[in-house]
Amino acid sequence: MNLSMVEFLLQQAWQSIRRNGLMSLATSSNMTVALLILSAFLLATINLEHMADVEARKANITVDLAEGADAGEVEATLLGDMRVEETRYRTRDQALREQAEAVGMSYEQLNATLPENPLPDSIVVKPVDPQDMAAIAQAAEKIEGVAEVRYQEQITGKLLILARGIRIAGVISGVVMGAATLLIVSTTIRLTIYARRREIRIMQLVGATNWFIRLPFILEGAFHGVVGGAVSMVLVLASYSWAHGYVSEHLGFIELIYSARFAVLFALGAISCGTFFGVLGSILGLHSYLRNV
CATH class of the missing domain: 3.30.70.3040 (Alpha-Beta Plaits)
Structure with missing residues (x-):
């Protein structure tokens, strides 16, 4: 694939996003809500495990x-x-x-x-x-x-068991919530694809390969993932910053993880997850549609 082809596909993806503004907004909004819930859950799990581990290490x-x-x-x-x-x-x-x-x-x-x-x-x-x-x-x-x-053998032992339990529960719940997020995203993108079925059919009639049809949609999925991840991170980190300040002032015995490095890494992780879900959701949605036409 040469540079001109990449440029053409990017232009097609951007034109499609602008032309289907309402559907694009709905897709990005759904992605934002799904990532917002997933990010809030992960933050809660990370902090619960951190607090249990900190208390155990104080012993x-x-x-x-x-x-x-x-x-x-x-x-x-x-x-x-x-x-x-x-x-x-x-x-x-x-x-x-x-x-x-x-x-x-x-x-x-x-x-x-x-x-x-x-x-x-x-x-x-x-x-x-x-x-x-x-x-x-x-x-x-x-x-x-x-x-x-x-x-304090019993207290320390219980705290260590609690930290381990939170870690395991967090991994399992994270996988489940990640799968649910992917399902929401892929369903939304499938609706977008269905709304543009005539456009896809015309591309097939003029001889476009399945991958040529897929790529603009995959790029759109990545765009929605980046937008959803970025918006959800602004909301999550703003809320988390407020929560950290409130807890520090009124509940000093609770220690939440908070640093610029943590915020940047968490934001990059969320945007990467959004991009992954957007791309994979597009691939799954298109695969299901193209297989049935």
Whole structure:
């Protein structure tokens, strides 16, 4: 296919879009709505998985030291484990201050209610992967000078299972919603093709091949996909930006993914998906029509 042929096909596609303005608007609108729903669902799934993963990664292991234990030696042994990302030595006074903050009291108030500080010196261990917490805890229990090892096993385990479940459910639901989007798009394009059946028939009568007939429609499908993807992204990202600001201000404990890089990548992905759905929808619609004529 030479350059002049490509130019001719592009001109044909553009003329067809302008000539069939109402149908083109309907196709792009349907594409926009379908991609809007799919994008909103994907954003919700990505953020739910992110929140579950973030909460799981906040979990750490507390290694309580026995009286007279060499904290430096215990900490060095813990850092020697490749599964450990970092450690932090915490004195009993620091532990009591953190406990006071957790229950909404000042250090002085909590300390005044106790005959003595019951908390031991400890080392807080952050794992590289939260899934290794149980193994790290078992190894820490065997270190000389360690009195007790504590971590929230059940909560961390449930969060990891939740993150995995959201990921799997997101993939399955994404495939289902993608198929539904493709069905909507292909049906809309099939209606467009049917409305232009006389034009297609004339092209067949003058000897045009099926692929020559298909290409302008495929280019139109790609155009509708790009337009639908771009419009849906403007709406989705504007809504998401507002939601992020509202959540950050009123629900600070919830952390949504938000960055310029994420927005650009998500927008490019949505426009690419729109183009793919438009092209594939055109191919499927034309294949079904040309097979029956």
